[in-house]
């Protein structure tokens with residue numbers, strides 16, 4: 462199954478600056494020649510692939526991108542300043558389509574890859590460029606050409622950055638809902654009742670990642686054939702596993718062992734991932750009791766986090782920790 466993140470943005474390149482009409486004025490020179498400078502070129506809108514990014518969430522906050530216009534030409538053959546380009550960063554794997562034609566403009570597969578999606582206009586020529594043998598004092602100049610503009614559809618197949626692992630009812634879905642800024646669309650997935658959970662988490666500008674319910678992914682993958690290539694790609698990409706164990710569990714250590722064994726049966730690769738442990742639903746016990754849990758051998762051994770998706774306790778800190786694993790993996794790629 463494919464999780465798809467989409468966004469539509471509007472881009473506009475800068476217009477070229479107009480050429481200038483002027484004549485030299487110097488002392489003792491009665492008739493100066495034309496000296497109107499050219500206009501500067503408009504800036505372009507450029508899209509760059511960046512492996513530090515994981516979702517298109519930033520585009521729900523900013524949809525319009527404009528590059529700077531070129532400046533007008535000036536006297537004394539002064540060329541106007543060119544407008545600055547705008548560089549838009551997208552995650553590696555983003556497909557860019559022109560909204561009007563639906564044609565693929567670019568498929569951003571390599572970190573650092575750049576594509577111009579709207580070209581800046583050209584600066585107009587100043588009157589000094591219009592001098593001919595018959596016209597030594599032209600009074601005409603070109604206006605600049607307009608910058609290109611268009612709407613672009615962005616599409617990204619999402620992979621899991623953080624995997625949640627826990628028994629049914631451990632609180633995985635509730636936690637994903639609590640920390641998600643959005644849910645992706647699911648493409649090619651006929652089993653609407655068994656939709657596994659994946660949420661997009663925003664931990665700040667240019668800091669977004671995905672969290673998935675791993676047992677849900679496994680179940681979903683089994684609805685297709687075997688574990689499927691897409692599922693294996695999820696696992697490959699996952700930076701950290703978070704084991705969620707209900708704070709009311711009789712024997713959390715045993716639960717953890719069983720969960721890890723089960724995971725290993727599906728994919729030994731998963732057991733090599735960094736991992737951390739959370740006791741969920743802390744609100745059920747109340748603050749005092751859950752604070753006592755911190756001093757149990759289990760909690761000390763695994764540096765357990767005690768959280769509640771319902772009260773929000775420990776959740777921002779958990780998101781920060783998830784992000785630090787994701788960040789470390791993206792930097793190392």
Ligand SMILES: Nc1nc2c(ncn2[C@@H]2O[C@H](COP(=O)(O)OP(=O)(O)O)[C@@H](O)[C@H]2O)c(=O)[nH]1
Nearest residue numbers: 629630631632633634635742744745769770771
């Ligand atoms: N009191 C409390 N209940 C929770 C919390 N998180 C989940 N639950 C409840 O536990 C049950 C199972 O949660 P769910 O998120 O569906 O677990 P999942 O099977 O792991 O996805 C639901 O009834 C939730 O309302 C929590 O932090 N506090």
Ligand SMILES: [Mg+2]
Nearest residue numbers: 633634635674
């Ligand atoms: Mg669930």
